[in-house]
Amino acid sequence: MEAATRAPSIHNTQPWLFRADGDRLQVRTDPFRALATLDPSGRQRVLSCGVAAESAVVALTAAGCATDVEVLPEAGDPDLLATVIVTGGYEPDEEDRVLGQAITARHTERAPFLPRAVPDELVDRLQATAGAFRVWLRPISGVNEEVATVSLLSRAEEIEQGQPEYLAELERWVRTDPAAVDGVPVAAVPGEDPATRPSNWLVRDFVVGSRPAAGPGAAGGHGRRAGGLPAHPGAGLAGDAGAAALPPRARRAPAGAAAAGPPGRRRAPSTNRRPVAEVLAFAG
Ligand SMILES: Cc1cc2nc3c(=O)[nH]c(=O)nc-3n(C[C@H](O)[C@H](O)[C@H](O)COP(=O)(O)O)c2cc1C
Incomplete structure (x- = not known):
């Protein structure tokens, strides 16, 4: 249990x-x-x-x-x-x-993550295992695929951050008490604005509500480093049911x-x- x-x-x-x-x-x-x-x-x-x-x-x-x-x-x-x-x-x-x-x-x-590719052998094993679970896993390694995925993620984050209900819900599940038994502890999320990180890949910003103001590096993809394309595996479920x-x-x-x-x-x-x-x- x-x-x-x-x-x-x-x-x-x-x-x-x-x-x-x-x-x-x-x-x-x-x-x-x-x-x-x-x-x-x-x-x-x-x-x-x-x-x-x-x-x-x-x-x-x-x-x-x-x-x-x-x-x-x-x-x-x-x-x-x-x-x-x-x-x-x-x-x-x-x-x-x-x-x-x-x-x-x-x-x-x-x-x-470090700017180096996930080894092919590991990607192959992950794909084989995921397939047995009816899950697909696809490495995103080409420039076009990365640009498309990065902009989709940025857009999704931008849309979510524009919704007061989303921000209120997020705030309800972020925890400042390290003894809290559920929710996401602030210590486990990046302190800096994820949009200013040296990465093309945006992660969810759990503490967006407590940041003073969104600068030019806010969600939307501006100011992020281009180039350096480690393979990022994406996963999904067959049929998505x-x-x-x-x-x-x-x-x-x-x-x-x-x-x-x-x-x-x-x-x-x-x-x-x-x-x-x-x-x-x-x-x-
Ligand atoms: C379906 C699902 C979606 C998740 N989405 C995100 C996400 O968008 N961003 C993120 O930082 N973590 C995400 N997580 C990770 C959870 O926040 C994490 O599992 C939880 O806080 C417990 O922490 P732990 O995984 O370190 O044990 C997701 C987890 C699951 C199962």
Whole structure:
């Protein structure tokens, strides 16, 4: 359960509830933790819960349990996203163990990445693994593709920052108290204006509301460095349907994909989670 709750989630909302019943663990989404403005369709909420379900599977596998996953098991109950079922024993190998350990080692990296390409071999392995999960992963390496993607990201950020409801929602989920058990801690987001960073790639500006004023480097792509095109993999879900965000039965990822953060950098502080007792109920 600790592993499942270590899953990443949109704005660290942890929009999940679990119910344990013998050898079954139900993973539900909690609509009270929805982001009405950023995520009106609930897609990112479902993705977050999908990672929680998959993290439970990875942890169980590493602990020597064989598992099965039923996705959307009850047609009339759309908030019940998945049931993870322990079906017996399993002999974990080294890769299973490494993946299990990666759950607590991983974190979201928001610092600029080094200006060097992701090795082809790693991209190939990521693509093969993503494909097994019905997810596509595409390296964005050409100038045209990068320009198109960078301007789409900048435009999206610009549109979002122009919405007072978006800014209010963001502010509700940014935490200044390091002991907060949910939300995004200010210590985990870049202090400087992301638009002024030496990177073509804009990241979400979590503290935009507390900046004095947007300068010439504000969202929109002005003033960013051109040139230097490390390959950035982009990922999407086949069909883009809600159920595709949930884990299929294939569950192996290359060990290299689990490496946290760029090498040689200071690690971002870990982001807290709510205690398991707050999100887990037992049947009966
Ligand atoms: C579906 C989804 C969307 C996310 N979108 C963003 C984003 O746009 N910008 C960002 O900096 N982090 C994003 N995150 C990362 C979350 O903020 C992060 O997982 C959460 O704060 C917990 O921190 P951790 O991943 O370091 O454990 C996203 C995570 C998920 C699961």
